[in-house]
Amino acid sequence: MPEQLIKPDLNFVKDIIASGGESLKKCYQCSTCTVVCGVTPDEKPFPRKEMMYAQWGMKDKLISNPDVWLCHQCSDCTAYCPRGAKPGEVLGAIRKMAIKNYSAPSALANMTADPKYLILLFALPVLIFLGIIGSLGHFSDIPRGEDGGIVYSHFIPVPYIDTVFILASAFAVISFFMGIKKYWADMSAGMQLKGNVMDSLKATIVDILSHDRFQKCNVTKDRSTAHMLVFYAFIGLAVTTGWGVLYLYGHEIFGIQGTSLFHFGETPYPLYDPMKIVGNASAFALLLGMLFVTANRMKNAEKAGSGSYFDWLFIVVIFTIVVTGILSEVLRLADVDPIAYIVYFIHLVFIFFLFAYAPFSKMAHMVYRATAMVFARHAQREG
């Protein structure tokens, strides 16, 4: 083996410990974890070597390591670990630090990871939406719809919503793009990559759609179903959003007229409209999925660890979005003024939080894990 000079980054070790990997130092390198792991390859398997890198403070070996993302935190390793070193949680902490490392601006990443700044992060969307509502004079006298019902687009008109969310999303996309670019460069440094990356991308998409890897989990096998529900619910909600855009702008720009089934034009749409059906079904799938996610976490806490602030913030945000989303619709139909508007306001604030801070929150797992999976295939690490 070639000689290697190790320069331990002690602050990195401290950061991992502070980020939920406090059991890190218990590891004695027996590699039970690697053997019981259902998703690791045979060549240079994880997570035993990552535990060593982490103990030794070898930041470079971990932050740009695709293996930390190939891990799906099944927690089989944690359940069987003879030392209670919780490799699953340690790798979770390393992933959180990888997100922090790659997502720009890093100040925002530090704020998202630290409960101290939570109020400040929420203050931004709260002020934006309060500003819009105030400027429209909609703190009272919110115009009703033609049939006298609550119409949220009269409360905060669509152009305002679109502007805010397009800006927030654009910010997230740019930040993600910069992060991924740097991450890919770090991963591929010194490597000879052959073949077409598009093939790896296609195969990875199939992997993700089928949740193949997730299903190899043993101790926490229920997580696959829960995640699948949440995942497809998000796809359903994305489709709904696109559909809504089509209804609104298809009508306004291209003059498409609604039919008795497809209601091109302005909100609100009747419940039997296919778009509404897809949207509501997705919302309930998301609610159900999140209930499963939370229940699984509670159930597996003893074997798999109870999760960090980072995990729970993400869960709470999505939970609030889905609950306020469903409630907004119910309260609107039940005409509960002003609670309906307040709930809708909260809904918007949390969606903003999810979108704008996606590159820094656990939402970023979606992008980094997918990238790592593509890279692993491309580098013939697996596949």
Next chain:
Amino acid sequence: MAAENTKSILVVGGGISGISTALEAAEVGHEVILVEKNPYLGGRVTQLNKYFPKLCPPNCGLEINFRRIKNNPRIKFYTMAEVEKVSGSEGDFDVTVKLNPRYVNENCTACKACVDVCPYERPNDFNFAMDKTKAVYLPHDFSFPMRYVIDDKYCKKAGCAKCKEACTYNAIDLDMTTRSLSLKVGSIVWATGWSPYDASQIDNIGFGKYQNVITNMMMERLAAQSGPTNGKIVRPSDGKEVSKVVFVQCAGSRDENHLPYCSYVCCLASIKQASYVREQYPDALVTIFYIDIRTPGRYEKVYLKAQKDEKIRFIRGKVADIKEDPETKNLTVTAEDTLSNQKLHEEADLVVLAAGMAPNTRNSKVPADIAYDTDGFIASNTGASGMYASGCALKPLDVYSSVQHSTAAALKAIQSLAGR
């Protein structure tokens, strides 16, 4: 001055530690009562094929001790005996001992006539149920006392009584019942020993599920002349000879989910057993998967010697998965070679688990108010005046160290009585 009988010492457990304690105390003039749960003395050592440090068979060593016991009128021993109750205090303990019925009295000459006629069988616990004995049986070839015993879980007693008819020495007494014995002693030494950790608790390595996954203690019986295969190491599933044997170190030991501590002897035991395999099968390949090889002190030489054997491989990585091919009953053992960073799937025809030592007090405490450590061993300071522990009741030990601890325990028991 207290009564004369309070000068006596009770030793609980008749294994190598209890025997050593009893002899040391008796040979300086104390009355000693030794009680043993099994129908024979010698404990775990009797089950070994060879033992450290000289790799001699257990009768070498035990034989001398049995002779010392026989010749010493100050030692009184009871087999099939269990301490039920202890009361009183240092210098004046009242102890109740339960004597389980053996159904065979001292007339027995071990002629075996009873066995020949006995129609019932029982799993042979001495050989970890790898073979069977009749309901009337000799615990093992070197049994002390050399006397048969009847297992009343399998014997039909008066409903059969064939053995009673066959016995020409009038040695069988099927009406024997449990008796109670009251003792007055001055001090007590608990030498309650250990049991192999129940490897079926380790759900990922297949013990109890796959026939060819055995424990290190089973391997001792397989290799022993007096064992179920007359000393031939073969696969339990089909009796076939072995060519690839894998040893799994720390099977239960150093594991918070099982035994959190190092069992101290297993590394040496596996290296010793690797030599059993190598002696019987010169072409067989032995692989020992380990976390750290621990061969303390001068035992390091044993490790160095084994390392020179090119048919013995040491691989650093813990086995955490074993699968069986249901057709061939061969096993695939998975571990990461942590030095080359590669997951290995090793084929084996026999897998030996280095199962650790669990103190017998882990699951059943002694009937006295004494202190235990977090692992269930008796604390070296028992917290009760006049009560001491020795051998593997204290911590995992080899025979050599057990004897040393036993001498120390005997001295403490004697000191406790001095000047009374």
